[in-house]
Amino acid sequence: MTLLDLTPRATVTDRLATLPVVIIGAGPIGLAAAANLVERGLDFVVLEAGAEAAAGIRLWGHTRLFSPWKHLIDPASRRLLEAEGRWVPPADEDRAPTGQELVDEYLAQLAELDALRSHVRYGARVVAVTREGMDRTRTAGRAQTPFLVRVQVEDGRIEELTGRAVIDASGTYTTPNPLSSSGLDPIGQAEVADLVIHALPDVLGADRSRFVGRHTTVVGAGHSAANTLIGLAELAETAAGTRVTWLIRNASAARVSSSPEDELADRARLGSRVDQLVQAGTIRKIDSFEISAVSRQGKKVRLAGSRNGEPAAHDTDLVVNATGFRPDLAMLREVRLQLDDIVEAPMRLAPLIDPNLHSCGTVAPHGFDELRHPEPGFFLVGMKSYGRAPTFLLATGYEQVRSVVAWLDGDMRSAGRVQLTLPATGVCSTDAGGESSCCS
Known part of the structure; x- marks a missing residue:
């Protein structure tokens, strides 16, 4: 598919230039x-489905990240907070x-800063994105036509607003992968x-009573699974009758790292702790189990499928689905996307984040060029840009949006000069049109 003209802000129609991002x-x-838009003086509106900023993170707020503070604060956001004069940065940025x-x-x-607060609308769930007066089949004049964003607000009403560009940073936490190995x-x-x-x-904490004295099976082979397994194992030490099973589809959980070379020490400790709990028998591990069906057996749930090619079943009281996440693309039906067939990430980005080849720290730096689609002015960023790949770090997303916003401002020099420091790989840098490189 041929990409449409990616004309930056300086040459779009007058009307389009007056609309917000x-x-x-x-x-x-x-x-x-x-x-980043504030720093460049560009108008914008933020649409948030939740009642507060970072509503998705609040759902798992009890969980400790494995990245330290120094990798979690966006540079432009830090500058705005420091300029406001009341923000106290974390005392230990290595924690x-x-x-x-x-x-x-x-x-x-950050969300309460004067420069942002009036631009954020809460309780505004985006249900569709398109072009004003155009479905995805119409091409003539498309790049100069405003985006039309349909929003459901808190009382159920539907509203629409127009914009010069759309940056979709809606994440993937609310759209988990299914339990079944078939997808x-x-x-x-x-x-x-x-x-x-x-x-x-x-x-x-809040969900403790649900797990006490019950048998819980955690399905999944990543760090979300590891966090939950460790919590359940701690609960089992004090709450009689509490049992923990870990079920994975592969022969081993390669994504739960326990390597001493991992510069994200908290991530490495997760893997080591889970290994110890399995070896001690606190966690029962079942590998090579492919789930195809589930059923209720009295008060229990049965997971049915195959193990090593033979029919298998596993009964448990509760199941925690930690199989990872996938992007919700339904609201983008009328947007011209160019996604990789395998991980559902932007076509140019997909080879850089392929989980079969890369971990979080080996992803090459990337910006607007790798994130663009045949729909000019539309960008998937953050975790959603990674599709089904689990290798995302916040620092990567911060550099994504810095580059995208520079492109929206017509600053091609800054947009193409992408630089990123990630743990375990040192400094990675690239210029648009050149070869990317990572220094370990």
Whole structure:
């Protein structure tokens, strides 16, 4: 598919230039995009489905991130906060905060800055994005036609607004991968929906009573699974009858790193701790289990499928679905996207983040050029830009939106000069049109 003209701001129609940039999502990446727009004097509106900034992070706020503070604060956002004069930066920037600390000590304060607060609309869920008066089949004049964003507000009413560009930073946390290995919901999913829990429940806090004295099976092989397994194991030490099973589809959980060479020390400790708990028998591990169906067995749920090619079944009281996440693309049906067939990331970005080849720290720096689509002025950023790949770090998203906003401002020199410092790989840098490189 041939990309349409990507004419920057300086040459678009007068009307288009007067419209705001529409940002979907007031999480860390959406707010970082807003901060960059503030610095460049460009108008914008942020549409957030939740009632507060970083609503998605608040859902798993009890969980500690494995990145330290120094990798979690966007440079443009830091400058705005420091200029305001009341923000107190984290005392130890080498410490990894919890999600709630990230919100309280950084994101909530950023969203309340005068330069951002009046531009953020809460309780505004985006349900569709298109071009004004155009479906995806119409081409003539498309690049000069405003985006039309349809929004459902808190009382259920539908509103529409127009924008010169759209930055979709809505994330993926609310759209988990299914339990089934086929990528589809397992047969019988609706029957047991009340016994299947979203990733990263607050096992030792608000959700504790749900798990005490019960057998919980965690499905998934990543760091979300590891966090939940450790919490359940701690609960099992004090709450009689509490049992923990870890079920994965592969022969090993390669994504739960325990390498001493991992510069994200908290991530390495996660893997080591899970290994110890499995070896001690606190966590029972079942590998090579492919789920195809689920059913209710009295008060329990049965996971049915195959293990090593033979029929298999596993009964448990509760299931935590920690199988990862995928982007919600339904609202983008009328947008011309160019996505990789495998990970559902922008076509140019996909080879850089392929989880079969890359970890979080080996992703090459990238910006507007790798993120663009055949729809001029539309960008997927942050976790949503990674599609189904689990290798995203906030620092990567911050550099994405810095580059995208520079492009929207017609600053091609800054947009193409992409530089990123990631743990385990040192400094990575690239210029648009050149070869990318990473120095370890």
